[in-house]
Amino acid sequence: MSIPPQQPGPQQPNPYQQNPYLQQPPGPVPPSPYAQPPAPAGQPPAFPPQGPPPAAKRPVPPWVWGLGGAVVASAVWAGVLFAGGTLGGGDGEADLAGYRVQKNLCDAVTIDAFKERYETRLGSDPNSHYASRQQGLDVNNCNWSLKDKDASASDYSSVFVNSTAQWHKKSEPKGEFASLYKGFEDRSQGAYAYETKPVDGFGDEAFLVVEKRSSTGSKTGPKEFGGMTLGVRDGWFTFELQWSWYGSSTSGSSKAPSEQEVEKMIKSDARDALAALKKS
Numbered sequence: 676m677s678i679p680p681q682q683p684g685p686q687q688p689n690p691y692q693q694n695p696y697l698q699q700p701p702g703p704v705p706p707s708p709y710a711q712p713p714a715p716a717g718q719p720p721a722f723p724p725q726g727p728p729p730a731a732k733r734p735v736p737p738w739v740w741g742l743g744g745a746v747v748a749s750a751v752w753a754g755v756l757f758a759g760g761t762l763g764g765g766d767g768e769a770d771l772a773g774y775r776v777q778k779n780l781c782d783a784v785t786i787d788a789f790k791e792r793y794e795t796r797l798g799s800d801p802n803s804h805y806a807s808r809q810q811g812l813d814v815n816n817c818n819w820s821l822k823d824k825d826a827s828a829s830d831y832s833s834v835f836v837n838s839t840a841q842w843h844k845k846s847e848p849k850g851e852f853a854s855l856y857k858g859f860e861d862r863s864q865g866a867y868a869y870e871t872k873p874v875d876g877f878g879d880e881a882f883l884v885v886e887k888r889s890s891t892g893s894k895t896g897p898k899e900f901g902g903m904t905l906g907v908r909d910g911w912f913t914f915e916l917q918w919s920w921y922g923s924s925t926s927g928s929s930k931a932p933s934e935q936e937v938e939k940m941i942k943s944d945a946r947d948a949l950a951a952l953k954k955s
Contacts, residue, residue, distance in 0.1 A: 769844045770910035772878070774952045776842055779804050780815035783951040784838045788943040789918070792932070793821035793834050811845035832922025832931075840952065843911040849879070852908045856882035859904075865894045877945065878909030885934060886919075903937045905945050914952075916945045 818837040859869040866889040886902030
């Protein structure tokens with residue numbers, strides 16, 4: 676029995692016998708409604724690919740240009756306001772009027788006028804001080820415990836001078852400053868009485884507070900002069916100098932000076948202190 680000759684299987688395509696003009700399908704590309712079909716290899720395209728014909732331009736109404744200009748102007752103005760701190764919460768740069776924070780306020784506030792009458796009390800620190808620097812507020816303080824130079828050894832009167840400088844860095848104290856010192860008068864009750872008056876020649880505004888108190892603690896008895904405070908605001912900087920006297924009107928040579936004398940001393944020392952805080 677003869678075996679039929681083996682039939683050849685289906686011929687496999689030869690990659691080297693492909694039509695040289697037949698382009699292989701490209702990889703996946705995003706469909707484009709304006710894409711032109713590729714031309715056969717070796718032939719230039721019949722015409723360059725191009726998109727749909729451009730639509731005719733419409734004239735821009737004049738009001739559009741005006742609106743655009745207004746928007747740009749508004750944006751520029753808003754930038755100026757934010758940069759200057761006048762829009763949004765008062766984040767502008769603090770106006771500290773040239774006063775400088777001190778390590779020791781006692782170096783700038785020397786109270787020379789008071790020291791003509793007083794000297795440091797024996798056994799006390801010549802002065803005590805502190806300095807605080809925080810994000811929103813810097814504070815310097817210096818205070819003195821003094822006695823009258825003419826006081827006898829048995830005299831028990833005491834004098835205290837206190838100075839405080841504050842650099843307000845986040846909020847302007849202008850709106851509250853006057854109320855702060857006028858509010859002293861609301862504390863008048865019982866053995867104490869306060870009187871506030873404005874004074875000229877210091878910063879943007881300044882107030883002088885006079886304190887009177889009963890030497891016996893009586894609520895109805897006569898009150899004697901015993902304290903004075905001078906408060907000054909210059910921009911966002913505030914300064915206060917305070918004098919207090921404790922004793923008796925019958926203590927002879929160490930009686931409290933008059934209001935006029937203390938006002939002269941406190942103004943002189945405050946003026947010198949403010950000048951020194953700008954130089955140092």
